[in-house]
Amino acid sequence: MSNRVAVIGSGNVAEALSLAISANDRYDLVQLWARNVDRGRLIASLAGCVYENDPQKLAAADIYIISVSDRAIREISEQFDFGDAIVVHTSGSCGADELSSVIPRQGVLYPLQTFTAGRTVDFQEIPFFVEAADDESFRAIFSLASALSGSVYRSDPELRRRLHVAAVFVCNFVNHMYVAGEQLMQENGLDYGLLKPLIAETIRKMLTSPSPRPLQTGPAVREDYPTIEKHMALLDNNPRLRDLYRMITESIISDKKNNS
Amino acid sequence: MSNRVAVIGSGNVAEALSLAISANDRYDLVQLWARNVDRGRLIASLAGCVYENDPQKLAAADIYIISVSDRAIREISEQFDFGDAIVVHTSGSCGADELSSVIPRQGVLYPLQTFTAGRTVDFQEIPFFVEAADDESFRAIFSLASALSGSVYRSDPELRRRLHVAAVFVCNFVNHMYVAGEQLMQENGLDYGLLKPLIAETIRKMLTSPSPRPLQTGPAVREDYPTIEKHMALLDNNPRLRDLYRMITESIISDKKNNS
Numbered sequence: 001m002s003n004r005v006a007v008i009g010s011g012n013v014a015e016a017l018s019l020a021i022s023a024n025d026r027y028d029l030v031q032l033w034a035r036n037v038d039r040g041r042l043i044a045s046l047a048g049c050v051y052e053n054d055p056q057k058l059a060a061a062d063i064y065i066i067s068v069s070d071r072a073i074r075e076i077s078e079q080f081d082f083g084d085a086i087v088v089h090t091s092g093s094c095g096a097d098e099l100s101s102v103i104p105r106q107g108v109l110y111p112l113q114t115f116t117a118g119r120t121v122d123f124q125e126i127p128f129f130v131e132a133a134d135d136e137s138f139r140a141i142f143s144l145a146s147a148l149s150g151s152v153y154r155s156d157p158e159l160r161r162r163l164h165v166a167a168v169f170v171c172n173f174v175n176h177m178y179v180a181g182e183q184l185m186q187e188n189g190l191d192y193g194l195l196k197p198l199i200a201e202t203i204r205k206m207l208t209s210p211s212p213r214p215l216q217t218g219p220a221v222r223e224d225y226p227t228i229e230k231h232m233a234l235l236d237n238n239p240r241l242r243d244l245y246r247m248i249t250e251s252i253i254s255d256k257k258n259n260s
Numbered sequence: 261m262s263n264r265v266a267v268i269g270s271g272n273v274a275e276a277l278s279l280a281i282s283a284n285d286r287y288d289l290v291q292l293w294a295r296n297v298d299r300g301r302l303i304a305s306l307a308g309c310v311y312e313n314d315p316q317k318l319a320a321a322d323i324y325i326i327s328v329s330d331r332a333i334r335e336i337s338e339q340f341d342f343g344d345a346i347v348v349h350t351s352g353s354c355g356a357d358e359l360s361s362v363i364p365r366q367g368v369l370y371p372l373q374t375f376t377a378g379r380t381v382d383f384q385e386i387p388f389f390v391e392a393a394d395d396e397s398f399r400a401i402f403s404l405a406s407a408l409s410g411s412v413y414r415s416d417p418e419l420r421r422r423l424h425v426a427a428v429f430v431c432n433f434v435n436h437m438y439v440a441g442e443q444l445m446q447e448n449g450l451d452y453g454l455l456k457p458l459i460a461e462t463i464r465k466m467l468t469s470p471s472p473r474p475l476q477t478g479p480a481v482r483e484d485y486p487t488i489e490k491h492m493a494l495l496d497n498n499p500r501l502r503d504l505y506r507m508i509t510e511s512i513i514s515d516k517k518n519n520s
Contacts, residue, residue, distance in 0.1 A: 070487065093479075093487045113458050114465070114477060121461055127454045151454070162448050165491045165505070170441035170455050171462045172478030173508045174434050179472050179515060181430035188422050194387045194411070195430050196467055198373050201381055202431045203463045205374070207456055212439050217374060218432030219353070227330065227353045231425045240511055245425070247507050248433045251500055255439060 006031040009067035010039035012115035020123045022047040026147045031059035073098045086137045092164030095157045107132030107141050123148045129155035220252035266291040269327035270299035272375035280383045282307040286407045291319035333358045346397045352424030355417045367392030367401050383408045389415035480512035
């Protein structure tokens with residue numbers, strides 16, 4: 001069994017994976033390797049494993065998880081001799097070929113979740129997407145993912161990138177809508193927190209529904225043009241938010257026409 | 261004390277307010293008046309009050325809450341003789357003058373929340389915004405709102421409209437991001453439910469943070485142009501979502517530059 005795992009990196013994904021693997025009975029986290037000493041030491045101490053930042057002292061492992069920024073994957077993967085161990089990255093956007101081409105057994109372990117330093121999430125429900133160049137590596141990575149989560153799928157670079165785009169809409173773009181809401185509240189001397197009951201209820205409804213489309217409410221889906229006009233006029237002093245308002249409103253109306 | 265309340269309308273706001281008022285010790289819900297017989301009877305039976313749809317048989321009350329679509333407020337308010345009772349509407353967008361001008365005591369009772377038929381929400385935490393043409397009416401409406409919620413504020417038509425715009429961003433536009441995510445998943449034969457752990461965690465983070473701006477993640481805020489380019493290319497077959505992606509990405513980058 002390939003049960004020795006080393007994590008390379010000190011970002012939020014590296015932290016979350018390190019903690020989850022160290023808490024797992026079937027795998028041993030043998031090392032946290034990271035250039036960033038402060039973050040590296042912190043994560044290693046939280047996960048109860050050895051910290052290292054000397055490229056010459058990478059621990060022997062069966063699976064190496066390179067969890068660094070997309071731009072650094074290539075360089076980091078070229079820095080080590082992994083022998084015939086399995087090496088994966090965790091990026092939503094990079095091809096499997098982003099890893100050094102001299103690594104014989106390589107793959108991808110992509111968790112569809114947002115991670116934050118210091119926050120614990122329930123790994124059992126995180127969807128993991130697995131890729132590998134050969135079947136044996138695939139089975140080993142799939143087994144690791146299955147030890148962490150009840151939701152593991154075979155993927156490919158194209159599919160993973162599409163998942164990443166969907167994630168951008170429902171996570172990053174949603175957050176930007178909150179930033180816009182906060183700005184509008186602040187411009188009126190109002191506390192952003194007043195929006196939170198509305199935000200929380202919007203999500204509770206959505207999470208208990210099989211599809212968000214029937215839940216669409218508001219002036220756009222009602223094609224309530226007088227209200228839309230009033231809102232646009234109010235945003236006249238903020239062309240960026242006005243253009244955003246207009247474009248999303250148009251998209252809601254167009255989506256409704258295409259799906260009714 | 262002005263404690264007799266009648267609700268006019270059978271939408272989701274009318275339903276939620278009827279249930280909350282009927283459950284309140286300090287107020288009596290004396291009637292649910294609505295043109296829609298099925299919805300009207302249902303709400304009245306849930307709230308344990310009398311249902312009526314005959315314009316001649318509006319019950320005597322101290323406060324009438326007209327909770328109908330924006331377009332119907334004027335016509336409905338002109339249909340009755342309210343005497344010297346207080347009459348409010350619950351719209352986020354309409355002016356107080358949307359009510360018939362012959363009503364001497366008029367105002368607005370705007371709950372900043374999204375309501376769904378059949379769903380109960382905790383009224384105590386819903387922010388209510390109150391307006392009235394005269395002080396005595398204002399106090400009476402404010403008292404009613406305070407009996408229902410711990411979060412009641414004085415408003416004005418301009419402020420209320422701005423609140424409504426903020427609500428559109430954090431509720432309606434957020435839901436449209438979920439619709440986009442669902443579409444991208446479906447196009448790849450993937451279950452929308454796979455996004456739910458990510459969506460739930462995004463919100464949990466935001467609800468426990470004072471501001472959403474520091475939580476912004478993703479390719480846009482990192483100005484990760486290679487990833488943005490890949491995502492745009494993937495959306496080439498869907499110009500609507502591609503344009504949405506580009507515009508929100510630009511807005512995130514611009515917001516970052518203006519606030520860092």
